[in-house]
Amino acid sequence: MQLTETHIVPILEKPIRFQEYAVGLFNTIPTKSGIKKAIKKELILIDGVLATTSKYISGREKIELFQSENSSTFERLKLDLEVVFEDDYLAIIYKPAGILVSGNKFVTIANGLAQNLTKSNQSDAVKPQPIHRLDYPTSGLLLIGKTSSSINRLSKLFENKEIKKTYFAITIGVMNTKGIINSPVDEKNAHTEYSVLNSVISERFEFLNLVQLKPKTGRKHQLRKHLFSIENPILGDKEYFLENKILNGKGLFLHAGILEFVHPFTKENISISKELPKKFTKIF
Structure with missing residues (x-):
């Protein structure tokens, strides 16, 4: 077998089941079902020991993902995104014009988030998800949720028109x-x-x-x-x-260009701005 990815777990607030923590951790396995399959195929080691679905982790563990000789190869999306703001709950990234936020295409913002953001240490950490959408040709700030509770709360802020x-x-x-x-x-x-x-x-x-x-x-x-x-x-x-x-x-x-809201967990007033693209400033 060939080692493909290695991850050191940061100190967690409380222990979490590995198969929950690992969602979005690896570039080649974005889903929970994929993690289960990799565990079953004995492709993941935790501190040198085969991972199990019942394994809990708390921090400092060394996680290694291997690829067997006969396993299918996955095409990795290489998409560098500008992260304007990030903490353990949410992130704000810059979406360039000419790329989809999400959908059935391979190259989307949603597919590129995990490789650009730091995995949350919260117990309900999930694969990062966009909270709203921007049209394909529109550039600008996009709000991302990194935990299930953050995604829910940010979505409610949008519903209640509390995000400007x-x-x-x-x-x-x-x-x-x-x-x-x-x-x-x-x-x-x-x-x-x-x-x-x-x-x-x-x-x-x-x-x-x-x-x-x-x-x-x-x-x-x-x-x-x-x-x-x-x-x-x-x-x-x-x-x-x-x-x-x-x-x-x-x-x-x-x-x-501007996102303003009250952080649903820290209660901090968040006001993030992103300068106009060069094609704007060439005219003005």
Whole structure:
């Protein structure tokens, strides 16, 4: 057998069953069922002894994962993500434009989290999971849960609108300095507040505006649909656009720049911001 991964367990608050702790620990075994299979095939050693499903760990154990000669090889996702904030309960990462948060594709943010984040020492640690979504072409801050209780509490904060998200976009055309858009999205109430931070004259688009957006609801494509509804679509949007006003090759100019909330465990006021992408600053 060939040694493929080694892990040293940090000191834990209380002992935890190994098969629970190991979920998300190895790059090649992301699921609990996969851990059970590896234990059954005698591919995991804990301090030199074969792991069992009844084994508890408390800290400082050396865990080794082996690959047998006839076991199938797994393709490993190599995805370097910028971690903006992280503790034992949650993390905030930067999602680049042009990548899915989750789904059936191999290259997704969800599939790349375990290799970029430190495994939680909490007894209910799980494979890190995104709490909300950002569209494929949108860049910006994404909130991640690292324990089952954190995922539940953060999800409730979103449901209760206790997490404030601020976006920045570049829009096309003449705009009012600020305003509120209340038009329904997919026959559901939707509310977006906007303010224009800067405007420049454009030969091709007449005017381009740097706009701050504060959605009070979270409908799919809400910001893109709302800005299109007032005839100020987002630059680079190929789904919601005005005739002859499409910009190709630069992507969507929409960025999730600020996340604000009260940490559900430490009660700390979290306010994280991420600077505008270079394609924004080239215009403004």
